[in-house]
Amino acid sequence: MRVSVTSTEVSNDIDFAKRRFCRSDPVSSFAEEKPSEAEGFFKEALLALHGSTEFYTGLVSAEISSTDHAYLWMLARHLSTSAQSQAAAHLRLKQPNFAKNALRKALKPLTSHAQKVFHRTVGSKPASFLIPELAKHGVTLEMLAELYRQASHAGILENRHYVSAGDMFEEMRTSMSTVSDPTFYKSTKAIALRDEFIEAGTAVEEINRLRGLSLLIEQYGDRYQDLAKDITDSISQSKSPVEGEVYAVFPTSPAQ
Numbered sequence: 469m470r471v472s473v474t475s476t477e478v479s480n481d482i483d484f485a486k487r488r489f490c491r492s493d494p495v496s497s498f499a500e501e502k503p504s505e506a507e508g509f510f511k512e513a514l515l516a517l518h519g520s521t522e523f524y525t526g527l528v529s530a531e532i533s534s535t536d537h538a539y540l541w542m543l544a545r546h547l548s549t550s551a552q553s554q555a556a557a558h559l560r561l562k563q564p565n566f567a568k569n570a571l572r573k574a575l576k577p578l579t580s581h582a583q584k585v586f587h588r589t590v591g592s593k594p595a596s597f598l599i600p601e602l603a604k605h606g607v608t609l610e611m612l613a614e615l616y617r618q619a620s621h622a623g624i625l626e627n628r629h630y631v632s633a634g635d636m637f638e639e640m641r642t643s644m645s646t647v648s649d650p651t652f653y654k655s656t657k658a659i660a661l662r663d664e665f666i667e668a669g670t671a672v673e674e675i676n677r678l679r680g681l682s683l684l685i686e687q688y689g690d691r692y693q694d695l696a697k698d699i700t701d702s703i704s705q706s707k708s709p710v711e712g713e714v715y716a717v718f719p720t721s722p723a724q
Contacts, residue, residue: 510560517554521574524550528577532584544581547574548674555681562690571682578675583624585671589664590615591625595640597665601658607665609633615669622675 524547534540551574558567590597590612597607613633619625631639688695 507561510557514554514557514561517550517557518570520550521547521554521570525574525577528581532577532580537585537588540581540584544578544674548578548678550574551678552681555685559685559690559692559695562692564685564688564690568682568685571678571685575675575678575682578678579623582622582671582675586619586624586668590668591619594636597661598640599658599661601654602661602665605658605662607662609637612636615665615672618669618676619672622672622679624672624675 524543528540528543528547531540531543551570554570555567558564558570594612594616597612598609610633613631613636616625616631616636620631684695684698
């Protein structure tokens with residue numbers, strides 16, 4: 469799914485990931501020159517990351533009902549980053565099953581957060597996102613249907629299968645008569661709805677990113693080098709932050 473998010477944070481994530489994979493990366497050089505010491509380094513890092521993931525898992529679960537959306541987003545982002553980093557360290561040590569387990573544990577509270585975000589934004593009023601003014605922001609019926617398909621894939625929607633744009637239209641037909649641009653502050657309303665759409669899309673994408681990484685680990689097993697190469701190739705071929713699909717940072721040198 470492509471959501472038009474061009475935030476500085478996402479751009480910095482992409483740039484950092486690209487720099488992290490440069491051949492001149494000191495971590496890579498250190499791992500090549502002193503493999504035994506590098507392994508010890510990753511094991512120590514793994515202990516810290518495990519504690520971090522456990523800590524933020526508890527915080528997100530405890531604060532899931534918070535009305536401070538920005539604070540909950542911050543906790544969820546920290547948890548996602550920590551879990552992906554923990555998975556990367558496990559993969560570096562050729563422990564794919566532990567890597568998948570770290571992602572699986574993090575996905576439970578993160579999915580709860582994504583469900584909350586989705587139902588607070590798009591899920592509570594899907595027809596509102598079809599006002600004519602939103603078309604210029606790229607929010608169309610097909611985009612809305614795609615968001616619902618991705619949310620279904622992420623496990624955010626209960627008892628909901630993949631839907632087509634036609635299915636969505638038929639489901640919302642009775643409420644379409646109320647879909648129109650507001651008389652006043654039309655642009656302001658459209659921007660607010662666009663931001664809600666982006667927020668919902670970001671929450672859904674976060675879940676599918678972790679689920680996708682878990683599936684990749686299942687496919688590649690302990691072939692760390694092949695997995696890291698495919699991820700870095702995907703990042704390097706991205707033309708813009710919008711196309712970046714993987715933000716997990718992997719050390720360049722594979723475990724021997």
